[in-house]
Amino acid sequence: MIWREKRTLLLILGVLLAANTIFFFTYRVQYQNRLQGLDERRDQAEERLKVARAARAAAEQRYASYGKIQSDVQSVYSDEWSTEARRLTALITEVKRLAVASQLVPPSYSFTRTEQKVKGNETGAKTVGIAFTVRGNYQQVRRLINLLELSRQFVIIGQISLSSADNQVLTMNLYLKTLFRDPTPVKDAGTATNQEL
Numbered sequence: 779m780i781w782r783e784k785r786t787l788l789l790i791l792g793v794l795l796a797a798n799t800i801f802f803f804t805y806r807v808q809y810q811n812r813l814q815g816l817d818e819r820r821d822q823a824e825e826r827l828k829v830a831r832a833a834r835a836a837a838e839q840r841y842a843s844y845g846k847i848q849s850d851v852q853s854v855y856s857d858e859w860s861t862e863a864r865r866l867t868a869l870i871t872e873v874k875r876l877a878v879a880s881q882l883v884p885p886s887y888s889f890t891r892t893e894q895k896v897k898g899n900e901t902g903a904k905t906v907g908i909a910f911t912v913r914g915n916y917q918q919v920r921r922l923i924n925l926l927e928l929s930r931q932f933v934i935i936g937q938i939s940l941s942s943a944d945n946q947v948l949t950m951n952l953y954l955k956t957l958f959r960d961p962t963p964v965k966d967a968g969t970a971t972n973q974e975l
Contacts, residue, residue: 855959865931866906869956872931873908880922882950884910904958907936911951919950932956 870887877883890907912922919940926933937953 865956865958869906869931869933870908872929873926873933873954876922876925876929877910877912880914880918880925882912882914882918882922884912886910905955906958907953907955909951909953911949913947913949915946916948919948922950922952926954 873887887908887910890909892905892907893903912919914922923935923938926935934955935952936955937951939951941949943949
């Protein structure tokens with residue numbers, strides 16, 4: 779019989795088949811375990827990615843918010859609290875325009891300037907005051923004050939004094955002031971000077 783002649787070959791083939799079968803089932807179990815491990819690692823990586831994306835979105839939102847705050851601060855610094863050379867003419871024009879709008883045109887204006895150097899700060903500040911006297915009725919005085927408070931210019935009502943010559947006409951002494959940024963670096967801290975413009 780043929781199987782007796784080829785016994786060694788059949789035995790070798792049988793051993794190889796058994797070894798392959800054992801290796802296949804062992805490898806399959808190990809492969810299944812490796813697949814489960816890879817699936818768990820993938821799930822953990824996806825979870826970490828989701829957390830990282832949320833952190834990135836939060837960081838981008840904070841960065842955008844910081845950029846907006848920086849832009850707003852720069853806008854206030856360069857526009858609202860700008861230098862005297864840049865804003866003084868616009869301020870005087872605005873005060874005169876509001877006086878005309880309230881029908882209280884003063885005969886003259888007087889200006890004062892105070893320089894203040896702030897210790898530990900790179901820039902100082904200049905305070906410019908505008909003083910004038912107007913005469914009119916209560917509605918005109920009230921309109922002028924309201925217009926000054928609503929003005930887009932950075933103007934502060936420093937002092938108001940009212941007097942009445944008769945029951946209809948009021949005399950109002952008004953002192954307005956504003957701050958200007960001093961573009962030159964501060965050398966001597968704490969000095970202040972008054973001078974007429």
